[in-house]
Amino acid sequence: MRRLLFSKNAQFYCKPLAGIVLSALMVASSHAATYHIDPTHTNVRFAIDHFKTSTNTGGFYNLTGQLEYDPAAKIGNILLTIPLNSLMTGDKAFDIALKSPDFFDIEKFPLAHFESTKWYFQTDKNRSAVTKVDGTLTLHGKTNPVTLTATKFNCYLSYVLKKSVCGGDFTTTIDRTKWGISKYTLLGITEKVDLTIQIEAAKQ
Template sequence: MSIEIPGYRSGTWVLDPAHSEVTFSVRHMMISKVRGTFGVKEATLIAPENPLEAKVEAKVDVSSIDTKDEGRDAHLRSADFFDVENHPVMTFTSTGTRVQNGDFLVDGDLTIRGITKPVTFEFDFGGFGKDPQGNYKAGASATAVIDREEFGLTWNAALETGGVLVGKEVTIGLDLQGALQV
């Protein structure tokens, strides 16, 4: 099976970290959400003629976590959560690409804290075009929901009003821009 994506070009695409971001959100006290970002260390997309045969590899700098609260960020870097000293990078390696009910899905292995689990990202292509320097660029957004406890992120605190401080489900968001290598 093959699909048509207007403007798609095969080749090696490299992520532009200055125009890309990894975000997350998780329930806090079960009444609101905490949002944060990570810096993308590197990502490469090998895109053959058939987009459904594409392969993605990405690395995220876990120490770059930013929730706009230095104390919380330090706690998230600690062994209670990401254990950045022992696990400084989170990785994603695709295992397949497919279209389901009109949605473009990328399946892969996500590794956090040395624990690897399968995850599916739903992609939305923003489009393709040339920048002012003549570089061919692509943009996309993607989302996935994970259970943080499956990745060893189990720290929590019970609340006296019931419930817990940190929710289990984490929504991961990607806003990506990459350049076709020539």
């Protein structure tokens, strides 16, 4: 009987408490400033080993999306849309091959998306520095978790835009086979792909 009463009381008190915590998180998130991605300073570049001899590189450009950021409250969120048709490697024939059904299959999957799920901060010298960002990458019709390591992230007042701009560089390594892109892995081209993501966004 006592256990039953405790269980009921716990449920009675936990429900309002959960509501208070959720409300607090929503209020905190609402105070984060909103920034729109600057396509001219935002890109995703990749590097993949080529039969252990050289490295193939390329990038995706003209990204769009939105950043929400409040370093004081240690809040961050980012949404990125990556147009795969913007792929450039410096070799037109290679571009065509990568855009084909053998790899990105851009006619069927023209866009990739990244959405953050958690930001990590480290307080140093009275300021909060972004260290890494967890999120999900949707590519080639599949969604998998990824973690981006921040090599730098900062905000500044743009004298050209007359507003605050935030941005930085992030790195990660993914296994392309998790997104169903496995062409030539049996012939010796690695499944590991290094990504470098450059982001800049202007405050709205």
